[in-house]
Amino acid sequence: MDSLLMALIRERRSIRVFDTRPVEEEVLSLLLEAALRSPSSRGRNPWQFIVVRDPICLSALSEVKPHGAGFLAGAPLGIVILADPAQCDVWVEDTSIAATYIQLAAESLGLKSCWAQIRLRDDGQEGMATDVTREILSIPDRMEVASIIGVGYPAEEKKGHPKSDLDYSKVHYEKF
Numbered sequence: 001m002d003s004l005l006m007a008l009i010r011e012r013r014s015i016r017v018f019d020t021r022p023v024e025e026e027v028l029s030l031l032l033e034a035a036l037r038s039p040s041s042r043g044r045n046p047w048q049f050i051v052v053r054d055p056i057c058l059s060a061l062s063e064v065k066p067h068g069a070g071f072l073a074g075a076p077l078g079i080v081i082l083a084d085p086a087q088c089d090v091w092v093e094d095t096s097i098a099a100t101y102i103q104l105a106a107e108s109l110g111l112k113s114c115w116a117q118i119r120l121r122d123d124g125q126e127g128m129a130t131d132v133t134r135e136i137l138s139i140p141d142r143m144e145v146a147s148i149i150g151v152g153y154p155a156e157e158k159k160g161h162p163k164s165d166l167d168y169s170k171v172h173y174e175k176f
């Protein structure tokens with residue numbers, strides 16, 4: 001059995017090296033539409049998204065934590081995903097689903113992406129990556145930053161994980 005979505009899921013990989021080609025406005029609007037269509041607990045939609053295309057700003061964001069955000073400096077687009085925890089107790093789940101929707105929509109449009117984790121990550125200088133991100137992007141204190149999705153046209157190739165790598169021992173039927 002196959003489907004368009006299954007084909008994308010099979011090919012999907014995290015890509016961290018991007019072409020300089022900008023993400024077109026109409027393509028960006030589809031990514032944002034996908035994010036805003038993502039399901040959320042009780043339909044509260046607690047997320048907010050900040051579109052970052054300024055290379056200086058992306059470069060600053062690439063340094064909010066010591067490891068794992070460096071690729072943002074070479075990405076033409078970063079989508080910062082944040083939420084107001086007062087709006088929903090499961091905002092972490094809601095923002096994660098929105099991130100996944102963005103990543104799969106990107107994949108379907110010929111773009112590639114990678115997730116940079118911000119929530120709970122330290123800044124390498126006894127502070128938190130969230131606070132540094134808040135400062136760079138003028139985010140109010142009540143908002144929590146979940147992640148930044150770096151998106152662009154790929155300048156590296158990776159093959160999808162082969163089916164033989166999938167660990168079906170993690171799947172249980174009826175009981176653990």
Ligand SMILES: Cc1cc2nc3c(=O)[nH]c(=O)nc-3n(C[C@H](O)[C@H](O)[C@H](O)COP(=O)(O)O)c2cc1C
Pocket residue numbers: 012013014015016067068069071114115116117118
């Ligand atoms: C919750 C989460 C957090 C992640 N954080 C980072 C990160 O901070 N930096 C990074 O380069 N990749 C990050 N990734 C991407 C993973 O490293 C990647 O998905 C994993 O190594 C598997 O590789 P693949 O996506 O190519 O299959 C994150 C992925 C998830 C789902």
